[in-house]
Amino acid sequence: HCRMGQEERTSGGGLSTTILAIEFDGGVVLGSDSRVSAGASVVNRVMNKLSQLHDKIYCALSGSAADAQTIAEVVNYQLDVHSMEIGEDPQVRSAATLVRNISYKYKEELSAHLIVAGWDRRKGGQVYATLNGLLTRQPFAVGGSGSSYVYGFVDAEYRKGMSKEECQKFVVSTLSLAMNRDGSSGGVAYLVTIDEHCTEEKVILGNDLPTFYDQPPKYP
């Protein structure tokens, strides 16, 4: 059976992780943790899993690191060609479709799930999930092994019509909770906020992440 967010364990360079993207009125916020593990070993503790596909379109990588990165690179190239052909910035849906086409065609060989999110002029902020070759637009999407632990939290906390700052806070809290519980997620939190005017990348270090009732107080 296949469960959203639970990837098979790959032995060499897995990106079992926590990723999420959420739409607000006028843009999107993407977030990810930074841990890459190979079995019990953390091979990279500061990997940025938010990959740029175009000026205002990013994707979040999860599953096998190699597969996910390759898909992102190929789609980056295909989007460049496409945007030159149409003579304007590509739509987010186009980027998501390109990712979906690869995921679906090679679904037996690949083991990666990318969440595609961005802003375009026609439909504003959009988030697309492309798990296993489906394409669906959602108000928010979570993925990676850590996502299982935060389904309850995001179901309870998500409200329609949140502002940009509320969305950022929501993403950071969700990442922090998942990183605390999932052995394959950890490190720092990467955040990307995309709206009409700017694309902002941010890193939130471990000790600046929100803590919860059962954790010792943050470092001063």
Next chain:
Amino acid sequence: MEKRCLDAQFKGVSTGTTILAATFDGGVVIGSDSRASIGGEYVSSKTINKVIQVHDRIFCCMAGSLADAQAVLKTAKFHLSFHSVQMESSPQVIAAASVLKELCYKNKDELQAGFITAGWDRKKGPQIYVVSLGGMLIKQEVTIGGSGSTYIYGYVDAKYRPNMSREECLQFATNALALAMGRDNVSGGVAHLVVITESGAEHTVVPGDKLPKFHDE
């Protein structure tokens, strides 16, 4: 009746269920869903009660193999009532948990059962003890278990606060169960909740249509 739901991606074996317990100011809330399923395909019971009373103010929820858990609880109930006659007073919550722990630890090769024990006693007030599969006993303020618990770790970490009021804690437990039942296909039905305080134990059942609804429902 109920088959183990092999959820090998998360942990070894867990029943298709969601159980939890939380401490509040003056008592504990212990609760579970009510679904028994066969292999995750057929719901064999929609309204099974997984919260078992072992003494006046001590309740247990089972995790793991239901058959093993029932057998252990039956033995534990006997030991506990004998113990309380010897002590000439109500048993402490830790006594109930220790009895379960002894049984689970001594028979760890044959058994696959874990428990959440929650209750109130005069010595230490409200307490929750978790006996895990191998027989480890730890005391916790709030704890969750079963296959559905995976989905609410984030919610519980974020929303639980020590020393809540009774109503807040009941709402917290109901929400957590509803969220888990919404995502786990082998948890569902109604929410069974028991509130245990100095004055006694109160059992509430929240039917499916009265459970809190969240944004996508």
